[in-house]
Amino acid sequence: MSESVDRVGLPDELGAVDYLLHRGEANPRTRSGIMALELLDTTPDWDRFRNRFENASRRVLRLRQKVVVPTLPTAAPRWVVDADFNLDFHVRRVRVSSAGTLREVFDLAELILQSPLDISRPLWTATLVEGLADGRAATLLHVSHAVTDGVGGVEMFAEIYDLERDPPARPTPPLPIPQDLSPNDLMRQGINRLPMAVIGGALGAVSGVVSAAGRAVLEPASTVSGLVGYALSGMRVLNRAAEPSPLLRRRSLASRTEAIDIPLSDLHKAAKAGGGSINDAYLAGLCGALRRYHDALGVPVSTLPMAVPVSLRADADTAGGNRFTGVNLAAPLGTSDPVARMKKIRAQMTQRRDEPAMNIIGSIAPVLSVLPTAVLEGLTGSVVGSDVQASNVPVYPGDTYIAGAKVLRQYGIGPLPGVAMMVVLISRGGWCTITVRYDRASVRKEALFARCLLEGFDEILALAGDPAPRAVPASFAEPADSAPRSVSGS
DSSP, X not given: OOSOGGGGTOOSBOOHHHHHHHHGGGSTTTOOEEEEEEEESSOOOHHHHHHHHHHHHHHSGXXXXXXXXXXXXXXXXXXXXXXXXXXXXXXXXXXXXXXXXXXXXXXXXXXXXXXXXXXXXXXEEEEEEEEEGGGOEEEEEEEETTTBOHHHHXXXXXXXXXXXXXXXXXXXXXXXXXXXXXXXXXXXXXXXXXXXXXXXXXXXXXXHHHHHHHHHHHOHXXXXXXXXXXXXXXXXXXXXXXXOOXXXXXXXXXEEEEEEEEEHHHHHHHHHHTTSOHHHHHHHHHHHHHHHHHHHTTOXXXXXXXXXXXXXXXXXXXXXXXXXXXXXXEEOTTOOSHHHHHHHHHHHHHHHHTOTTTTHHHHHHHHHTTSOHHHHHHHHHHHOOOSEEEEEEEOOSSOOEETTEEEEEEEEEOOOSSSSEEEEEEXXXXXXXXXXXXXXXXXXXXXXXXXXXXXXXXXXXXXXOSSOOOOEESSSOOOTTSXXXXXXXX
C-alpha cells in the first residue's frame, strides 16, 4: 500500500459530477449515499477496529476532508482537511437483539442510507454491528457518491483491510495538517484569480473557434457530419431505450433491500455455458427475475428501460471522484430463453459502449452544476429514464480481514436516483452477491419479488450443468415450498 493515496494525485477541487452529487445530499430523492455491508465471521476487537480507520484516515486524506463551497461561485468547491475532525463521529458501534439476523442489519442499513450525511464533515461513516448469531458481526460503510464511485471506493478503502487475520503491526502515520479555509476565503481566492481565468478562457475559446473554423473551411462535409453524428449519438444516449413498466412507475421515500449469494465459480461456469460474460449472466438473471414478477401480477412486458453504469477509469486515474457513465438498455424481459437473453444484452452493451457521445452527461455536468437547486432538481426528475439501474463492482479476489475478523460476504447497497430499483453485483473472495434495493411504492409484493429473484438466477445457474447450482437467500427466508439449498463456503 502507498503511504498516502493522496500523494499520487487526488485533486483538491471537486469535479462537476462530484459537485452535482454533493448538492443532491440535501434532498432525500437525490441523495447519493452508497454502502458496503460486510458480514464478518467473528466480532472484531473494538479498539483494533477503530484504530484501523484512524490509520486509514491519516493515509487517505479524503477520509479527513470536508467540502468547502465558496459563498459565491467564483471558484470550484474544494476538499480541505477538517480542522474539527472527530473519528468517533464517523466510526460507531451498535448491537442488534440477541442472535440477530442479517435481515436486521439490512433494515439498519436502510435507516442509515435514508438519513443525510453531514455535509459540514467528511462524507462517510463506518458502523460495527455486533450481536449477530454465532458470534458474527457486520460493518456498514456509508460513503457519499461525491467522494468516489464504487470502483474508486474499492481502491480508496483498501487501507482498512489485511490479507491475514493477525498481520504484523504497521507504523502509525503522521497526523495530516488541518486546513482553515472558509467559504468566504475560497470566494476571495476565486475573485483574485478571476482576471487570469477569464483571459485564459477567452484565449482558449478563440483558439478553439479558429481551429474549428479552419477544419470547417478545409473539410466542411466531415465537420458538419461529425457534429450531426455526435448530436444524434447524444440523443440515443440520453433517451430511454424502452417504455417504462406500468408496475414500477410509483415513487416514494420508503425503500427495502434484498440480497442473494452465489459462488463466483458457479456464475462464471453458467455464463461460459451461455456464451457470455459474468455481467451478461448477471443482467440476464435480473431480467428473468423481473419477467417472473411482472407475469405473476398479470402485467407482462417485453422490455423495460435499464441503465448500466460503465466505469471510465483508466489505470492512471486516482481513487477519488467519479469516473463512470450510464449505458441505457431495453432490458429483454420478454425473451424467455436465458441464452438468447444473454446474447441480446451483450449486443446492446457492445453497441451502446461504442456511442461517440457515451459520456455526454460528464460533458454537460459543468453547466448543470451551476444551475439553481430548484431548476436542477426539476431537471433531474424529468430526465431519469430508467426503471432499473444495475451495477457490477469487482472487489478483492482473495480472503480479506478487518481487525482480525474475516469478511465472509460483501453486499453493495446503492442509491435510488429516481429509479424503482438499484441492483449491485459484488464479487469478492470467491462469492457473488446480488443486492436489490427497491422503492416500496414500486415493488409492493415483497415476498413475491424475493422469490422471483431466486428463480431468475436459478434459471441462469441451470446452464452450468447437472446438478445445477442454486442461488441462496441472504436477507430473507427460503420459500416454504422450495427444495433445500446448500453451497460450500458458508
